Amino acid sequence: MSISSPYKGLAPFEDSELDALFFFGRERDTEIVVANLIASRLTVLYGPSGVGKSSLLLAAVARQLRELPEGPLVVVFASWGDDPAESLAAAVADAAGIEPAPLLDVVERAQAERDVYLVLDQAEEYFTYHDSDRSFETGLAEVVNATLRVNVLLSLREDALAKLDRLKGDIPSLFANVLRLDRLDRTAGRAAIVRPLQRWSELEGEPVVAEDVLVERVLDGVGTGLIELGPGGLGVVEGNGAARGIEAPYLQLVMQRLWDVERASGSSTLRAATLEELGGAGQVVADHLERAIDALDPAQREIAARLFDHLVTPSGTKIAHEASDLAEFAGVTPAEVDGVTATLARHRILRTDESGRWEIFHDVLAGAVLGWKGRHDAERAVERARAEARRRHRRLAFLAFGALVALAGMTALAVFAFSQRGAARDQARSAKSGQLVASALSVVDSDPELGVALAVEASRVEPTPRVEEALREALDASRERAVIDTGHSIVGMDVDPSGPRVLAVGDDGVARLYALDARKLLWSHRVDGGAAAFVGGGRSVVMIADRALVTVDAATGRPRGKPVRVSLPGVVEELVPSRDGTSAIALVGKPRARAISLATGAWIGRVKHPRVVTDAAYSPDGRLVVSGGRDWTGRIWSARRWAEVEEPLRGHNGQVLAVAFDRTGDRIATGSTDQTGRVWRVGTGRLFTTLFGHTAYVSDVAFGPGRVVVTASGDGTARTWRAEGVPARVLRGHRGPVRKAEFANDGSVVTGGVDGTIRVWDPGTSIDLVPAPHAAGPSAPRRRAVSPDGSATAVADGDVVRLRTASGAKVLAGHKDAVNSVAFSPDGHLLVSAGRDHDVIVWDVATGTETYRLEEAQSASVEDARFSPDGRWLVTAGPKSARLWTAGGQGGRYLYGPKPPVTAVGFDARSREILTREGNGTVRRWPCDLCGELDELVALAEARLRATGRRLTADERARYLD
Numbered sequence: 001m002s003i004s005s006p007y008k009g010l011a012p013f014e015d016s017e018l019d020a021l022f023f024f025g026r027e028r029d030t031e032i033v034v035a036n037l038i039a040s041r042l043t044v045l046y047g048p049s050g051v052g053k054s055s056l057l058l059a060a061v062a063r064q065l066r067e068l069p070e071g072p073l074v075v076v077f078a079s080w081g082d083d084p085a086e087s088l089a090a091a092v093a094d095a096a097g098i099e100p101a102p103l104l105d106v107v108e109r110a111q112a113e114r115d116v117y118l119v120l121d122q123a124e125e126y127f128t129y130h131d132s133d134r135s136f137e138t139g140l141a142e143v144v145n146a147t148l149r150v151n152v153l154l155s156l157r158e159d160a161l162a163k164l165d166r167l168k169g170d171i172p173s174l175f176a177n178v179l180r181l182d183r184l185d186r187t188a189g190r191a192a193i194v195r196p197l198q199r200w201s202e203l204e205g206e207p208v209v210a211e212d213v214l215v216e217r218v219l220d221g222v223g224t225g226l227i228e229l230g231p232g233g234l235g236v237v238e239g240n241g242a243a244r245g246i247e248a249p250y251l252q253l254v255m256q257r258l259w260d261v262e263r264a265s266g267s268s269t270l271r272a273a274t275l276e277e278l279g280g281a282g283q284v285v286a287d288h289l290e291r292a293i294d295a296l297d298p299a300q301r302e303i304a305a306r307l308f309d310h311l312v313t314p315s316g317t318k319i320a321h322e323a324s325d326l327a328e329f330a331g332v333t334p335a336e337v338d339g340v341t342a343t344l345a346r347h348r349i350l351r352t353d354e355s356g357r358w359e360i361f362h363d364v365l366a367g368a369v370l371g372w373k374g375r376h377d378a379e380r381a382v383e384r385a386r387a388e389a390r391r392r393h394r395r396l397a398f399l400a401f402g403a404l405v406a407l408a409g410m411t412a413l414a415v416f417a418f419s420q421r422g423a424a425r426d427q428a429r430s431a432k433s434g435q436l437v438a439s440a441l442s443v444v445d446s447d448p449e450l451g452v453a454l455a456v457e458a459s460r461v462e463p464t465p466r467v468e469e470a471l472r473e474a475l476d477a478s479r480e481r482a483v484i485d486t487g488h489s490i491v492g493m494d495v496d497p498s499g500p501r502v503l504a505v506g507d508d509g510v511a512r513l514y515a516l517d518a519r520k521l522l523w524s525h526r527v528d529g530g531a532a533a534f535v536g537g538g539r540s541v542v543m544i545a546d547r548a549l550v551t552v553d554a555a556t557g558r559p560r561g562k563p564v565r566v567s568l569p570g571v572v573e574e575l576v577p578s579r580d581g582t583s584a585i586a587l588v589g590k591p592r593a594r595a596i597s598l599a600t601g602a603w604i605g606r607v608k609h610p611r612v613v614t615d616a617a618y619s620p621d622g623r624l625v626v627s628g629g630r631d632w633t634g635r636i637w638s639a640r641r642w643a644e645v646e647e648p649l650r651g652h653n654g655q656v657l658a659v660a661f662d663r664t665g666d667r668i669a670t671g672s673t674d675q676t677g678r679v680w681r682v683g684t685g686r687l688f689t690t691l692f693g694h695t696a697y698v699s700d701v702a703f704g705p706g707r708v709v710v711t712a713s714g715d716g717t718a719r720t721w722r723a724e725g726v727p728a729r730v731l732r733g734h735r736g737p738v739r740k741a742e743f744a745n746d747g748s749v750v751t752g753g754v755d756g757t758i759r760v761w762d763p764g765t766s767i768d769l770v771p772a773p774h775a776a777g778p779s780a781p782r783r784r785a786v787s788p789d790g791s792a793t794a795v796a797d798g799d800v801v802r803l804r805t806a807s808g809a810k811v812l813a814g815h816k817d818a819v820n821s822v823a824f825s826p827d828g829h830l831l832v833s834a835g836r837d838h839d840v841i842v843w844d845v846a847t848g849t850e851t852y853r854l855e856e857a858q859s860a861s862v863e864d865a866r867f868s869p870d871g872r873w874l875v876t877a878g879p880k881s882a883r884l885w886t887a888g889g890q891g892g893r894y895l896y897g898p899k900p901p902v903t904a905v906g907f908d909a910r911s912r913e914i915l916t917r918e919g920n921g922t923v924r925r926w927p928c929d930l931c932g933e934l935d936e937l938v939a940l941a942e943a944r945l946r947a948t949g950r951r952l953t954a955d956e957r958a959r960y961l962d
Helices: 017-021 027-039 053-066 084-096 103-110 124-129 135-145 158-167 186-204 212-221 248-264 272-277 281-294 298-311 323-330 334-346 365-405 407-443 448-461 465-477 934-948 954-960
Strands: 042-047 073-077 116-120 150-157 178-180 350-352 358-360 480-485 490-495 501-506 510-515 520-526 532-535 540-545 548-553 574-577 583-587 593-597 603-607 613-618 624-629 633-638 656-661 667-672 677-681 687-691 698-703 709-713 717-721 727-732 738-743 749-753 757-761 784-786 793-797 800-805 808-813 819-824 830-835 840-844 850-854 864-867 873-877 882-886 891-895 902-907 913-918 923-927
Touching: 017 053, 027 042, 027 053, 027 150, 027 178, 042 053, 042 158, 053 073, 053 116, 053 150, 073 084, 084 103, 084 116, 084 135, 103 116, 103 135, 124 158, 135 150, 135 158, 150 158, 186 212, 186 248, 212 248, 212 272, 212 281, 248 272, 248 281, 281 365, 298 323, 298 334, 298 358, 298 365, 323 334, 334 350, 358 365, 365 407, 407 448, 407 465, 448 465, 448 934, 448 954, 465 934, 480 934, 490 532, 490 738, 490 749, 490 757, 501 532, 501 749, 510 540, 520 540, 532 574, 540 574, 574 613, 583 613, 624 656, 624 667, 633 656, 633 667, 667 698, 667 709, 677 709, 709 738, 717 738, 717 749, 727 757, 784 819, 793 819, 793 830, 800 819, 800 830, 819 864, 830 864, 830 873, 840 873, 864 902, 873 902, 882 913
Parallel strands: 042 150, 042 178, 073 116, 116 150, 613 656, 656 698, 698 738
Antiparallel strands: 350 358, 480 757, 490 501, 501 510, 510 520, 532 540, 540 548, 574 583, 583 593, 593 603, 613 624, 624 633, 656 667, 667 677, 677 687, 698 709, 709 717, 717 727, 738 749, 749 757, 784 793, 793 800, 800 808, 819 830, 830 840, 840 850, 864 873, 873 882, 882 891, 902 913, 913 923
């Protein structure tokens, strides 16, 4: 049989002999995954959307497992739409040739004769289809926790990894063995282009080759971030100074298109000139969807837009639906849907899954589909506005003609006509404002400051409630507060523990001290390597210059005393002082880091890490030192004996690049080339939590107040984490790897990057609630409330609320446990009740019906719930925190800061401060910047944009405004 093409386009590689023959570039990844799956009962494999996890598992991993000498049973499962426990059990039974049974039973029988490997692919879809049903999780836990010859691999998209947290209670070993599948590097990408051609030529007996220059141009064109077809449009910048990964689906799509064009012309060479004629790699990818859309008539395009609403979520997750359901969603006949789906399937935009339901052909198309859908909707809105304007202008012309006949009515008709023209212009403004809002929301996750700037522009076009909410969302996502451009890549950084100053060492060998608040250079001093740090609580700076220890006054930069000669075997890359300022560890890139006296320069010890020491840190009391090294471990040493005092911190799958103690000395954080941070307990060496999320090496770690953590990474971001290891915020803004990250004394985060900038961030880990023990705080929660005008009363009575109004008495039943508090809205139209069942219910006072419910409003019993005086907000109190909602029930922003338990909540008279009362009576205030109205939010946004220097570029103005 003739093989039509050596490339797959967007079709995934399948578990077939033919596909295995053409699958190249993932040989090393296959070995790693297979080895881990054999060695571990449970392996979690994750990676970015479209990285090729399914192809790897089907075309390589599953086949290698089946070829093992012991002949294991290998089941690859990805049917998440129906009951997954039942479907997986049926798949295992079918593969093993045994009778169907519940999952644990069928697995026990299957493994009686041989080892069983369960490969659960595309597990992110489980959370899409089964957000509340936990039966599969229970069954999976039984299989993993039992003593069976069964090993499981769970594969899912990176953006769904955090959702696995809900399995941790049932599967304690859930994150014990985690692998990340990264994008292809250039070497692997080159193999994925060239070697399929060689294999095809061998099998077909006809040599076909690719020009070397073509191979390089394709790789240049399909690098990570170069092709972005999502709602933000083409041209998202990524890479951040590191080597770009290769987007395998785009590579396959481009090569398939080139193959089709060249072979149709009879050419046996894939040429760079042909790629250029097609417009380059980016245009080939963009044309894939556009060719499919062009094949639809206008009516079918409208149907496609409605179908896409249900096939792709706003976050880019694909969902499968029956054709009959799609027809109902779109409000058209099944025949009309069939015509659209058939065309889109022919162009590989849609496909049917194993159950016959329609879904997006490949994950990478989700962004393109959302982008087209957004453009389509915006164009329709503009067309409707223009059509309405034309209609009104025609009416204007008709009225003007009538005015010539009846001059007496000319003045009145002219006024009317101009009002009609004004209405048309108003509609056009509304469409433009809506388009800017959509653009702002689409970039909030990738570039929050751009989202803020676009939302401000939308407010200038037309201030609407939708603009206000978009601006509030963008401001909430925006964490950047200040930017200092040093002009030199940052290689070392230290933050003043006493005030808003940062010491940065550039790659030009100069240490510079900046005032963070004024963004001003205070002084500079030439140093060796990256060796400069604060000592004495920020009063002095110690550095190594010309191989001597130099101490300068931090305020003036003037020397304090004479330089002290120090003998070190190389350039000092970093100087790590002890808290008391008497000693420091000098990292010189050799197997032994030296501890030196800052008074004499003499050696006082060595950190005898088995391999090169990459980082070190003193404990707060100076008694211990932790080091990280290239041996994949962290090690803890006595600072008196310089002997290892605890078991090594083992668990990273790469070099440990960064280490830090928390402020109590009870925990240690580490960062590694394995793209994770980890937090460990001092004394036991046990792992407390793993910090997943970065997509490149973790270059720095630091603790902040309350054991929150910040990590910096080569992926161009810093991330903050709450004390329990839960992700808080992604800090985006650097244009390259982030090398350093620390907390300032005011709780903000300061980062330094390869791009030469120092950036200051709101970490989003704990909202600064100001203790105000003597201020009037919220009263105790009330189980009886009276409406503001006195016409209605509400009384909590067990799990119901008894409401009495002028029209009579009603019993409001809806809670499943005791009601803790009731409160009326300022206008008396609504009543809110907070219950021990974790829920908050808002009732319509006039009818006694439930308006909406906040299910699981808190993690436990809700102690209190109240409206703001302006009626725009609702705040709730739980045992662990307070939480802010819009009066319509959206948002749910946590107020991290109050000390639990929170017993009561409320607002100040202006609705601009939230008040909390704690169990010991302490009252705290939180200035709620986001509680303001649109004009206040615009002023806040403009102030933030001024502080960071963020303005729309010429390209951005052309794309979004012109």
